[in-house]
Amino acid sequence: MDAGGPALRQDAERNRDRVLAAAREAYAAEGIGASMASIARRAGVGIATVFRRFPTREALVEAVFADRMTAYAQAVELALADPDPWAGFAGYVETVCGMQAADRGFGEVLTLTFPTARALEERRDAAYHGLVALLDRAKAAGRLRTDVVPEDMVVLLMANAGVVAATGDAAPDAWRRHVAHQLRGFAVDGGEVPAPPAPTPSSMYRAMLRAAPTTSGRARRTGPAPSR
Structure with missing residues (x-):
């Protein structure tokens, strides 16, 4: 040898x-x-x-996010094990959105598909079937609106990814309040979903500057800055 x-x-x-x-x-x-x-x-x-x-890029994405996709699938299993169907559903949504907030790349992976990354897609499929069961449980308990469908979860994740990307470190917890408002919309009769405090005006101003298109490297302000 x-x-x-x-x-x-x-x-x-x-x-x-x-x-x-x-x-x-x-x-x-x-x-x-x-x-x-x-x-x-x-x-x-x-x-x-x-x-x-x-x-390929897909092969690299699969290798990088294999463990996170496993955790994503396990989050559904834990939610299904919760004896309270609504608590399980709400906890799942908060957990997955938190995973998005912790890792921008994973946040994007959750809202995309990679047909050649078979292991990644198998875990996604497992999570999807668990989500369907999770929705059915919460609906049967009379806690989740009957018109909520799995595709609504995809829209929620896309929206949350946008909030996370836009606010960044300027308002890092803004996504939590966004998710609370989304859950209120999913709950029968609005439910009782506590919302975290809103971001401060100054933090949102910084987030808006961060997200704005720039001219000569600086965002232009067209109105008064909020009080800080």
């Missing part, structure tokens, strides 16, 4: 780990639109090394 064989394999494994770590950082900060070239730079390897380990 070639004496360099094990050493070469160890080096290849280290490179793979570096690429995965760099991809996690890039996706969390920039979303899954981060390029393979930028990930290679973060990892300190050549682009050819990235493609040798992960021939």
Whole structure:
């Protein structure tokens, strides 16, 4: 056997780990639109090394988010185990939206599909079937509106991803209040869903500046700034 064989394999494994770590950082900060070239730079390897380990973007996304998709599927199982159908449903929504808030890249993965990433899609399918059961339980208990369908959850996640991306570190908990208002809309007769405090005017102003298109690198203010 070639004496360099094990050493070469160890080096290849280290490179793979570096690429995965760099991809996690890039996706969390920039979303899954981060390029393979930028990930290679973060990892300190050549682009050819990235493609040798992960021939497609989907393969890299699958490897990076496999554990999070498993946690996503498990969140439904935990919700179904809750003896209170509404508490299980509401807790599931809050948990998944929190996962989005913690990782921008994963927030995007939840609202996209990757047909060639079979393991990722299998976990998504398992979570979907669990969600259907979760909705049925809450409806049967008379707590969830009967017109709520699984696609409404996709819309909720898309909306939450937008809130998280827009507010960022300027108002990092704004998504919590958004989710509380969404749950109120899903509940029969509005339900009793406590909402966290609203973001301060100054934090939302910073978020608006952060999200606004820029001219010469600076956002233009067309009205008075809120009191701070």
